[in-house]
Amino acid sequence: MSKTKVHRLGDLQLKIMKVLWERGDGTVADVHLALGGGRDLAYTTIATMLRKMEARGLVRHRVDGRSFVYRPAVGSDAVTRGMSDHLLDRLFEGSLADLVTHLLTTREVSREELSRLEQLIAERKKSA
Amino acid sequence: MSKTKVHRLGDLQLKIMKVLWERGDGTVADVHLALGGGRDLAYTTIATMLRKMEARGLVRHRVDGRSFVYRPAVGSDAVTRGMSDHLLDRLFEGSLADLVTHLLTTREVSREELSRLEQLIAERKKSA
DNA sequence: CTTTATCTACTACCTGGGTAGTATTACCGC
DNA sequence: GCGGTAATACTACCCAGGTAGTAGATAAAG
Structure with a gap:
């Protein structure tokens, strides 16, 4: 059943997921760059977020040299669906x-x- | 422009708003009762929530005897729209x-x- | 071999939703 | 007047998202 509570993703988390879904995987640097490369967000913010997201089961990582390569642990469909359904239920009773x-x-x-x-x-x- | 950030209402807040939209207004007791009357939520939880919501501009209150009568300060349309648009933009680029x-x-x-x-x-x- | 750039880890803080206990106030019935 | 009751106010947590600085490790560059 995997009650991963896949709805309720914050804005940043969703942006990060989108990057990973597009690329397949990516390092912190990859994601950081994809999101504007430092003008808006600090490198460590992305790193922290990814670690938190891994703890929540949204992404996984493997080690490549001294870098972590993150990849999605949940599909974009599941998330999209979860969030849409959540809204649909909350606002329009389904x-x-x-x-x-x-x-x-x-x-x-x-x-x-x-x-x-x-x-x-x-x-x-x-x-x- | 009224940047009331009318999207991003929590589940409980939305439930409370729905009660107020339906009734027009209501005391803490009214809302509490409408939401199951204590089986799930403490009376003070509703009271606290309403106070927080007033601070955020979602509801207003007037005094009636020793009770506060709350009424919505934002329309259901605005909220529904705000939340739908938010989701639409986040997930489907509009x-x-x-x-x-x-x-x-x-x-x-x-x-x-x-x-x-x-x-x-x-x-x-x-x-x- | 030493400096420097690049990683992750840890820690800390803010905000906002959610939850509720405790304190205080004030009315209501006797 | 006095006790109970019902109301708000205050305070305190917990959790999760978001943001980022600092520390520590390590590899690359010189």
Whole structure:
């Protein structure tokens, strides 16, 4: 079951995960660089964060020379899903339609996006 | 601009807000009762939370006898929107279609819900 | 071999959510 | 008036995210 509580990732943690998902793996330096390379965040901040994230089971590391190479321990799908579901449940009692309704009425949605959605739903309806 | 940072509400805070949105206002006792009345949460927990929330600008209170009557200081729409947008931006770079795609492919969606969505989009397309 | 750059480890601090006990105040019934 | 009750205020924790400095180890450069 792996109740990893995969929702509730902070902004920074998510950014880090995204880097790792994209690259497959990466050292602290890699991640640091990918996130703007020091202008915003200290190197040690990334290092600390990665260590904390490993303790929480979000990433794993192997040793390469004197560097740690981190790689994701949870898939992007699981996280995305966990967070989406969490929001959906908290705000819309699980109703996808309610969420979409809300987004459609409070957001600017381009005609292209609407068409894309239409197609998605048609597709889904067919295969269900 | 009112940078109230209306996203990032904790679970309990959201529950409390929901009670207040529904009732219009309420005392600590009202909220406490609405949330199960002590089986889960201590009375003082709600009181503390409401005080903290007032400090953050989420609710306001007026005095009625010796009781505080709290009422929402932010609308449910603003919060819902703030949180949805936050997630949308963090996970899907703002693409509504991507979010829906994800939800459609990872969730069970009933045929009824699909039809509802279809209708929503058609409606929206017309009025845009 | 010594200096320097590069790693990780450790520690510390701040913020905010969550939880609740204890203290104090004030009203209400007798 | 007095005791109980119900209300807020205060204080204190714990946890997790975020941020970063400092220390210690080690490899690379000279």
